[in-house]
Amino acid sequence: MKRPLLALSVVALSLSSIITPLHASAALPLKVDNHELPSLAPMLEQVSPAVVSIAVEGTQVSTQQIPDSFRFFFGDQLPAEQPQERPFRGLGSGVIIDAEKGRIVTNYHVINGADTIKVQLTDGREYDAELIGGDKMSDIALLKLTKKVKGLSEVTFADSDTLRVGDFTVAIGNPFGLGQTVTSGIVSALGRSGLNLDNLENFIQTDAAINSGNSGGALVNLNGELIGINTAILGPNGGNIGIGFAIPSNMIRNLTDQIIEFGEVKRGMLGVQGGEITTELAEALGYESNHGAFVNQVMPDSAADKAGLQAGDVIVSVNGKRIDTFSELRAKVATLGAGKKVTLGVIRDGDTKKFDVTLGESPTQQTKAEQLHAGLKGAALTNTTKADAYQGVKVTSVAENSPAASYQIEQGDIIIGVNRQPVANLGEFRAIAEKQDGILALHIQRGNRKVVVVVR
Structure with missing residues (x-):
């Protein structure tokens, strides 16, 4: 996994020490030896089926520096750096936010670089999933099951802006690939940042036990409502020191709504x-x-x-x-x-x-076209804006002598369809391209003319 979650532990909150649960409807009292004790079991029975395990496989490309002393014998024929491909596998968690359409939210780092994504439900059923869109800076990705699945459960979003330090939290995920695991704690702090200055951070800090594999899992309140997605932990040498971080639910909802509507995050x-x-x-x-x-x-x-x-x-x-x-x-x-x-x-x-x-x-965010199809290498793409005459995917640049240039793709072209299917944004383009192993027929608006370019 590109950015594996470091392990941390937590001093477990003793439920027997809770005199009165914050929400009686979520933690119904049980009778043990005629004594009533609070329990989170009724709430968990409702929300746990909406938390899934995610397994990914892919290939990481890295470069290895070739020593100058070794390159001396080969002259200019040997490059200074040698690319290497290494297969990888990873485990994480996800949360179903739309049961009807099979949409699942997880961390971007869980699926980054994945060629295949498999989702396992709590009842053991396993399905393939595809990436709808993601945002690396906020570490959020939205997936969709590739087939219609009946009997799914979904979470209800809470208003994370109403959280207070001291509110109870419950983390649900798949730590170390053991299977679904539940831990509890409290909100330790709010508005945490500084883990990665290049990212957008406004974390909920919790002492609920979060470990490797919990990435993308749910952080819920005692009503079983989603207050955050577990994303990072702090711990030296993989040690568990009781400091975990979750992306607030309001932030998640804003980002996923944009991905669904535009195919990307419009910052x-x-x-x-x-x-x-x-x-x-x-x-x-x-x-x-x-x-x-x-x-x-x-x-x-x-x-x-x-x-x-x-x-x-x-x-x-x-x-x-x-x-x-x-x-x-x-x-x-x-x-x-x-x-x-x-x-x-x-x-x-x-x-x-x-x-x-x-x-x-924000300034236009460009996508390297080879991420969609190898034949488009050398072109940069972005979504069109209101200023453009047509809606679709705009070609912002084309490198000379590149594969994209050889197919006569030009700067300023607007791709309005792929394989006879209309596309309004990069998200829709990606969804079609990922299902095609070979030819792409690009329907292009070039000024006042329509052009079809076939890319192999």
């Missing part, structure tokens, strides 16, 4: 630069708190600029929900999606103000 952009509130900065601003996102620059003509935000503002809430750090603001804005309208709470010169902002769209 929202606010257009500000800044950082965290330090004690020194708070004193300099006359700000009597250390929570919020400090804005030190507003980009010209950005969504923030158009809404009236200024350098020196402190953003303290998004849609009425408190913001503690700049990293949390960045993650929430990016995953809400382009075009979404949000209300920002801002502290300016000691006064509280509100600004309505329509989020902009």
Whole structure:
């Protein structure tokens, strides 16, 4: 697996120590020797069938540096680096979020590079799954079972913005490939970030035991509602130190909705630069708190600029929900999606103000066309925008003397169909291309003309 989950352990929460469950409907009392004891079993019987095990297989391509002393004997005929292909297998977990359509959410790192994805239900049934779309920066991927399956269960989403430190949590997953396992704990912290500065992080921290193979599994509350997807742990040398992280359910819902609608994540952009509130900065601003996102620059003509935000503002809430750090603001804005309208709470010169902002769209995200078909190597693709005359997949560049150029694919072409099936975005293109081992017939809009290009 590309980024395996490190193991960690947790001091188990003793259920016998809970005097009154937070939700009596989820943890019905059992009688043992005429004494009533709380139990999570009734809730788990309802939610566990919606958590699945995922097994993947694929090939990793790495490069090996060839020593200069060895290359001396071969001259320029031997490259400095030699690519190597290595097969890999991995295990993880997933959560069914749409039983009718067989949609499953998991971590991106669980399926990254996988050629085959198999899903096993709690009753032992096993099915093939395909990738609908994913987002590496937020570590979320959406899968779909390749055939219609009856009798599936799905989870209900909770509002993760209402979570509080101390709320009870239950983690369900497939640690070490042992089969479905349940552990319990509490919310240890909220809004955690800093594990990978390049990613979008706004984690729920929990002490529920999460181990290798739990990636993509469910973190639920005592009502059996999904509050997060388990994604990462912290532990030296694989040790279990009681620190696990989950992606909040609201973030998951925003991302999966975008993948379903557009075939990709359309990342929202606010257009500000800044950082965290330090004690020194708070004193300099006359700000009597250390929570919020400090804005030190507003980009010209950005969504923030158009809404009236200024350098020196402190953003303290998004849609009425408190913001503690700049990293949390960045993650929430990016995953809400382009075009979404949000209300920002801002502290300016000691006064509280509100600004309505329509989020902009991040710079175009390009996909290497060879990821869809080898014959398209050398071309870069992206989804069309409202500014384009036609909807589909746009060719943004074509390298000279590349396979794509040999098929006379041109920069500016808009692919509107593949194999006589219309495509509106990269997600739909990918879904068709992955099922074809050979020829792709691309229906292209080139200016005012329609062209069909056959790629082998």
